[in-house]
Amino acid sequence: MKKSLEEHAARFDEKADAYDDGGTPEYRACAGLVVEHAAPATDDAVLDLGTGTGAIALQIAPDAGRVIGRDISDGMLERAREKATERGVENTSFGTGRFREPAVDESVDVVTTNFAMHHLSDTEKREAIGTVANLDPHRFVLGDVMFFGEPDPDEPFYSPAVDDPATVGTLADALTDAGFALTRVERVHDQVGVLVAERVPAERTLVSQRR
Numbered sequence: 001m002k003k004s005l006e007e008h009a010a011r012f013d014e015k016a017d018a019y020d021d022g023g024t025p026e027y028r029a030c031a032g033l034v035v036e037h038a039a040p041a042t043d044d045a046v047l048d049l050g051t052g053t054g055a056i057a058l059q060i061a062p063d064a065g066r067v068i069g070r071d072i073s074d075g076m077l078e079r080a081r082e083k084a085t086e087r088g089v090e091n092t093s094f095g096t097g098r099f100r101e102p103a104v105d106e107s108v109d110v111v112t113t114n115f116a117m118h119h120l121s122d123t124e125k126r127e128a129i130g131t132v133a134n135l136d137p138h139r140f141v142l143g144d145v146m147f148f149g150e151p152d153p154d155e156p157f158y159s160p161a162v163d164d165p166a167t168v169g170t171l172a173d174a175l176t177d178a179g180f181a182l183t184r185v186e187r188v189h190d191q192v193g194v195l196v197a198e199r200v201p202a203e204r205t206l207v208s209q210r211r
């Protein structure tokens, strides 16, 4: 049985202090690609979902107008805030929010997420992508554990007891159904990748519907 939201939060509360000491080369490659593809403009508002200790948010912050980090784990959020203070980063804010209820009441320009969405079921991921679309970003960069081929639970990137990664196809369908066009697929490993989705302008959707 998969973990509840509260159980995930408690699990990450316990890991928070040591979290930044870990990470596989694939995790680091994935994080690097998410930061690279986020590419915000200097006045852009970026929302980082499942922000954890701020690995992505704090790297993006120098290039963005501001970065909003959301997570369900108080312990991870506290560590993110400490790191922002230690590094003198002033344009980030970290607070409680979840994929399907991010607690953000404004539109954002770019949404990022790294190694977090695989905690949701496929149905929940689809809902989360719909929630992201409603925030009206022009770009959504989704780095995560995802299956390019057959799932292999012996690989180290996820634990079948607590995690629920999707296939790349499932994620691509959910993104396009929510009005995004998939502009880049980065395969880091057969079970780790980054999808870059851009908003399809309304007029282009109308033209393609007329054809």
Ligand SMILES: C[S@@+](CC[C@H](N)C(=O)[O-])C[C@H]1O[C@@H](n2cnc3c(N)ncnc32)[C@H](O)[C@@H]1O
Residues within 6 Å of the ligand: 005, 008, 009, 012, 031, 049, 050, 051, 052, 053, 054, 055, 056, 070, 071, 072, 073, 076, 097, 098, 099, 100, 113, 114, 115, 116, 117, 119, 120
């Ligand atoms: C493996 S960490 C990744 C953290 C960070 N994005 C990174 O790249 O290091 C996964 C994070 O997702 C958060 N998380 C899990 N389920 C979530 C949900 N439904 N909504 C928001 N955050 C969630 C966890 O609390 C944890 O901080």
